[in-house]
Amino acid sequence: MLLDNIRLAFSELKANKMRSILTMLGIVIGIAAVIAIMTLGDGLANSTMETFGGAQANQIEIDVIQKTMANVTDRDNYDNAARQIKDSDKFNVKMFEDIQAHFGDKLEGMRMFESFGKIESGDNKMELMSVNPCGFEIEEESKNISIIAGRSFNVDDYSNGGKVMLIGKKSAEKLYGSAENALGSLYEGQVGGKYLTYTIVGVYETKENGAAMSMLTGGRSSYETAYIPFKSYLEKPLEDMSFEWIVPVAKNGVDVEKLQKDICAYLNDKYYADNDTYKAASMTMGNILEQVNSITGLIKGVLAAIAAISLLVGGIGVMNIMVVSITERTREIGTRKALGATNNDIRGQFLIEAIIICLIGSAIGILLGCGLGAGVGAVIGINGAASVKSIAVSVLFSMAFGLFFGYYPANKAAKLNPIEALRYE
Amino acid sequence: MNSDVVIDLKNIYKRFYEGEPNELEILHGIDLKVHKGEFVSIVGASGSGKSTLMNIIGALDRPSDGSYILNGTDICAAGDNELSHIRNKQIGFVFQTYNLIPRNSALKNVELPMMYARTAGLSRKKRAKELLELVGMGERMTHTPDELSGGQKQRVAIARALANDPSIILADEPTGALDSHTGRMIMDLFHKLHEEEGITIVLITHSNELAEETERVLTLMDGNIISERRGNNYVTGQYKTRIQ
Incomplete structure (x- = not known):
């Protein structure tokens, strides 16, 4: 039927x-x-x-924000603050070391990086970015970076601020013909009117995580990034530098939410109790996610x-x-x-x-x-x-x-x- | 009651709009018995209650009053599903307008009542073929109604009516839409089925000429059976005589 x-x-x-x-x-x-x-x-x-998920869920971003400001994401809204932010309101290297000392057993490290904008050599442009070991590790994981020629940075490069550079495969091929040819070459480029010279020690290849991410981040630059060790290009001595945000990275298995609160509380108790306008506040990648x-x-x-x-x-x-x-x-x-x-x-x-x-x-x-x-x-x-x-x-x-x-x-x-x-x- | 009584209507009333101001009584106490193997005709002008009586005999409708036993089953007490099963097994309808399912082949049309009887596909097909051969449509089994003439359609409809070996064939003006020659052939087919297969046939018609050919003629007028007699032109074996 x-x-x-x-x-x-x-x-x-x-x-x-x-x-x-x-x-x-x-x-x-x-x-x-x-x-x-x-x-x-x-x-x-x-x-x-x-x-966001892979490497970055362990990252805790701690920002300097107004005490009255509830919304952490609105970091640029200093204009409405009772007073303008000063360097003394920001984080400094001493605080970094303090956090490292105090929470060291729970931390993988502190991510440090600074973007300097475009570095230009002839008609070749790259994004120049300085990284510390922890910062580079995160870049490696999030962008799926693999070294295809030469080497990555070593301990010496980081601690001494060696004038060494990692560049992307496309730039290497464009500038030197091949990745192998690029190794050992001196790269001279211009950043904001300054000429900098670096020795290329490695060439990397990335597998970007797709356009979705760049859509979400508002269209990341299409230029490749040139990496240098954090200390190799500082605009002023490290001790005098101030940061509007820091990024401690938790070890695997650590309760990130709790650690984040602890670090904030620690910083606020010790450094911001007397500050009239600003405090430390944070958001994990988990929150953002x-x-x-x-x-x-x-x-x-x-x-x-x-x-x-x-x-x-x-x-x-x-x-x-x-x-x-x-x-x-x-x-x-x-x-x-x-x-x-x-x-x-x-x-x-x-x-x-x-x-x-x-x-x-x-x-x-x-x-x-x-x-x-x-x-x-x-x-x-x-x-x-x-x-x-x-x-x-x-x-x-x-x-x-x-x-x-x-x-x-x-x-x-x-x-x-x-x-x-x-x-x- | 004789065991060979197929249709037993006693004191049948049919009223429409019951209990309302426009209540209308169409049948006023009909008594009617049809025996197995009979060829009976019911004649009457339009408005005499023919269709209403046919609907009751065909188990399409229940009487308002009275009793109707069809082949031992009380129709008045049956529910809708039961009535469907009774129509399926006991009654073979032949309509004036054939009412074949369009787009289905003659074979499929004949299989239809067996499909509703849940007969298995193969035996269904076999039986349908036999029936189509019986009505002389063996050559056109795969044709759809569109591809058949009126007479051919009516033959298919008769084959379909026979599908489940019903107790009666209920034919409502079966020649009404056909020319006289084709109508004659359909009447011959009924005589043949009656004489050779012993099939009980109730013919409903307004044509006295056709009614006179049948064994028994019941005349219906204004909801009453006013006369019951033997058909004037009824001859035993008339199908055989005619085709010789």
């Missing part, structure tokens, strides 16, 4: 090809939209997770809701066509009833027809949605493979839609009075 109904449904669909296709189109578009959006949403969230996730989740939810509405409209289209088709086939329904079809037989027949429209529509929609997800994913550089979950969800949904939107018309058909149906013109 089920098989008969399925066969019957297919022959009905074939008999009204154009109508069937148009009806399915609504479901196709709805399902494709849901799948593509779920796929891209997941891809975006995952790529964000990867970028949560925020980013809640934002991507929200975006995903809104988009999915819009897609779901298109699916709903498609479902209503199915219902509409079923109602029309049942009205057209009133006599046929009367005949079937006269021949002994029970109400359940009739209901089953039309329900299966509706479900089959939805299933075929969703099958095409899944293909289209997967293709769309993969295509857009490839363009913006995130993983666009549709998850089994999203496919399963949409198949279930379309079945449910078929049932839901098919039930009313099918029930209407089942309840037809056979005498009136037979007489229907």
